[in-house]
Amino acid sequence: MIVVAPSDRRFPRHRRHTLAFLHTIRADSPVHLDAEVDLSALATERAARTDPPSVFVYVLHALGRVLARHPDAAATLTGPAWWPRLVRGSQVDAKVTLDQWIDGERVVVSAVVPDIDVAGREFLRARLARLRDAAPGTLPETAGAALLARLPVPLGRAALALAVRGAGRRRRFGSVAVTSLGHRRVQRFFSSGGTAVTIGLGRVTDRPVARDGRVTIVPVLPLSLTFDHRVLDGAAAADVLDDLVSTLEAPPVPEPGP
Structure with missing residues (x-):
C-alpha cells in the first residue's frame, strides 16, 4: 500500500476573486436546462470564410x-431581501470568462463585454481577442480580480459585496454570463455566473441526426442555460433557450463589411 503524506499550502492568492464571487452569489437559486444546437448552417457559413469568427462569437x-x-x-435582482426589485437595463452586457495562467496557477478571470445586443460579430471578436491576449490584470475590465488577489480574503469579500450593491452588480457581473469549456472534451456543464441567465458551451462534435426519415451527420453544440x-x-427560461437554439440554427445574417 502506498501512503501519501498529507500536505497543505496557502490558498492561491490569484484565485481569491473566485472565493469572493462565490460568497457573493450564495443567495442565488440556480436551476439548470440544456439543449443541443444543430450548427449545420453556421458550419456552412464559417467554411465559406477564410478567417471566420469562433463559435463563441456567434x-x-x-x-x-x-x-x-x-x-x-x-x-438584475437588487435591494434587500425584504424589499427586492427587478431592474431592467437599457442594454445587454455579457460577462465572459478567460482561462489564464498567473504565477504558475491556472485562473479563471471574468470581464464584461458591453452592448452585445447591438454589437456586430467582428466587434465582438476584436473585443474578445483584446481580453484574451492582454496580460492578466492589465486591463480595466480585469483590474478587479487583480485587486482582490492583493486583499486578505475577508476584505476581498467585503470589497466585492460593496462593489456589486445596487446598480454595481450589473456593472461588475453584466446582465448575462457566457462561459465555454468547448476547447476540452466536455459535452455539457452548468455554471452560475451571478446573473439571471448563464449560458454554457460544450464541445462541438459530429453526431448522427434523423432528418425526414434519414440519418445524417451534423455538427452539434451542447448548450446549457442556468437561471436564477x-x-x-x-x-420563461425555456423560452429563452428555445429562442437561442432557433437563432443559432438559422443561417447567420450577413453583416456589412468594413
Missing part, C-alpha cells in the same frame, strides 16, 4: 439579440 452575438427579445431574462429562479420561472 453564440455571444445571437444571445444579445435573443435577450433583447426577452428583457426579463437580462434583469428568483428572477425567472422555468417556462
Whole structure:
C-alpha cells in the first residue's frame, strides 16, 4: 500500500476573486436546462470564410439579440431581501470568462463585454481577442480580480459585496454570463455566473441526426442555460433557450463589411 503524506499550502492568492464571487452569489437559486444546437448552417457559413469568427462569437452575438427579445431574462435582482426589485437595463452586457495562467496557477478571470445586443460579430471578436491576449490584470475590465488577489480574503469579500450593491452588480457581473469549456472534451456543464441567465458551451462534435426519415451527420453544440429562479420561472427560461437554439440554427445574417 502506498501512503501519501498529507500536505497543505496557502490558498492561491490569484484565485481569491473566485472565493469572493462565490460568497457573493450564495443567495442565488440556480436551476439548470440544456439543449443541443444543430450548427449545420453556421458550419456552412464559417467554411465559406477564410478567417471566420469562433463559435463563441456567434453564440455571444445571437444571445444579445435573443435577450433583447426577452428583457426579463437580462434583469438584475437588487435591494434587500425584504424589499427586492427587478431592474431592467437599457442594454445587454455579457460577462465572459478567460482561462489564464498567473504565477504558475491556472485562473479563471471574468470581464464584461458591453452592448452585445447591438454589437456586430467582428466587434465582438476584436473585443474578445483584446481580453484574451492582454496580460492578466492589465486591463480595466480585469483590474478587479487583480485587486482582490492583493486583499486578505475577508476584505476581498467585503470589497466585492460593496462593489456589486445596487446598480454595481450589473456593472461588475453584466446582465448575462457566457462561459465555454468547448476547447476540452466536455459535452455539457452548468455554471452560475451571478446573473439571471448563464449560458454554457460544450464541445462541438459530429453526431448522427434523423432528418425526414434519414440519418445524417451534423455538427452539434451542447448548450446549457442556468437561471436564477428568483428572477425567472422555468417556462420563461425555456423560452429563452428555445429562442437561442432557433437563432443559432438559422443561417447567420450577413453583416456589412468594413
